[in-house]
Amino acid sequence: MKIPGRTFGRIALLGLVASALLACSATGERPESPPAPAKPTVLITGASRGIGLELARQYAERGWGVIATARNPQQSPGLVALAASRPNVVLEILDVTDPGAIEALARRYAGVPIDVLINNAGLLGDNDKQKFGSFDYAAFDAVMDTNAKGPTRMTEAFIDHVAASEQKKLMNISSLVGSISFTFGGQTFYRASKASLNMIMRNLSKEMRRAPVEARRAVIFGLIDPGVVDTGFAKNVPIPMITAAESAAGVIRVIDEFTLENSGNFIDYRGRKLPW
Numbered sequence: 001m002k003i004p005g006r007t008f009g010r011i012a013l014l015g016l017v018a019s020a021l022l023a024c025s026a027t028g029e030r031p032e033s034p035p036a037p038a039k040p041t042v043l044i045t046g047a048s049r050g051i052g053l054e055l056a057r058q059y060a061e062r063g064w065g066v067i068a069t070a071r072n073p074q075q076s077p078g079l080v081a082l083a084a085s086r087p088n089v090v091l092e093i094l095d096v097t098d099p100g101a102i103e104a105l106a107r108r109y110a111g112v113p114i115d116v117l118i119n120n121a122g123l124l125g126d127n128d129k130q131k132f133g134s135f136d137y138a139a140f141d142a143v144m145d146t147n148a149k150g151p152t153r154m155t156e157a158f159i160d161h162v163a164a165s166e167q168k169k170l171m172n173i174s175s176l177v178g179s180i181s182f183t184f185g186g187q188t189f190y191r192a193s194k195a196s197l198n199m200i201m202r203n204l205s206k207e208m209r210r211a212p213v214e215a216r217r218a219v220i221f222g223l224i225d226p227g228v229v230d231t232g233f234a235k236n237v238p239i240p241m242i243t244a245a246e247s248a249a250g251v252i253r254v255i256d257e258f259t260l261e262n263s264g265n266f267i268d269y270r271g272r273k274l275p276w
């Protein structure tokens with residue numbers, strides 16, 4: 001069968017459009033504009049479960065616009081139920097170890113002020129792989145990539161979204177076990193990753209005060225220990241744990257109280273200043 005020239009042209013054009021759309025989805029780009037979040041707006045990483053899911057739930061109950069990000073949001077029953085019951089919750093796919101995905105999400109929300117960015121996603125890593133004498137360096141890389149580099153990438157990508165907002169808060173879920181003066185051995189990779197996170201964010205809190213882009217000078221940085229929380233993250237802990245709901249409520253109170261004056265501090269979910 002002979003295809004007339006004009007029809008052939010249309011088929012070729014359709015093919016081009018289809019392959020362009022496929023290329024977009026393959027790179028994680030989403031061509032359509034994002035839903036306009038309610039105000040104020042919080043963006044949370046690692047919101048699929050644990051403390052991140054609870055933070056999303058409690059901010060949603062407050063009426064905030066919640067951009068809840070997770071590696072596989074559709075596979076988190078808690079997140080799917082939250083988004084179904086709360087129109088102010090938007091789900092986004094995000095792996096914090098994927099620089100391209102972070103940049104694409106920042107572009108997708110270009111011009112949207114984010115009042116509070118919470119770097120919550122975290123990885124403890126297998127205990128057996130962080131035992132001296134048989135350190136597994138690939139496991140070390142994975143823990144650092146998620147806990148230290150992930151928040152750093154997020155900060156670079158989203159600093160202007162935060163700077164453009166009213167509250168301007170760049171908050172990080174750290175851990176008391178990242179305290180150098182408090183440490184007592186074990187979990188070397190995880191401790192190192194949180195100590196690194198603490199230094200990076202405290203350092204940026206100082207550096208940003210002299211930022212060439214004036215709006216960035218007012219960004220408030222925070223490092224927050226959420227307590228020992230019963231999420232399945234920490235195992236065989238010989239002390240009583242708090243629930244994710246108690247932890248998230250405390251973390252939100254601490255975030256509310258962060259100002260430029262205490263920017264860069266390391267504070268626990270009860271508001272107590274922690275030793276570095």
Ligand SMILES: NC(=O)c1ccc[n+]([C@@H]2O[C@H](COP(=O)([O-])OP(=O)(O)OC[C@H]3O[C@@H](n4cnc5c(N)ncnc54)[C@H](OP(=O)(O)O)[C@@H]3O)[C@@H](O)[C@H]2O)c1
Nearest residue numbers: 046048049050051071095096120121122175228229231233
């Ligand atoms: N629980 C505690 O006692 C405790 C104490 C001190 C500090 N923390 C810190 O609190 C934060 C949350 O911990 P949690 O107790 O809620 O732990 P969790 O229940 O294990 O949740 C960890 C979250 O991080 C996400 N995540 C891991 N790697 C990721 C990546 N590459 N990209 C995006 N998301 C990723 C997980 O997503 P998936 O569902 O896709 O795996 C999950 O949503 C962590 O930063 C942790 O270090 C926890």
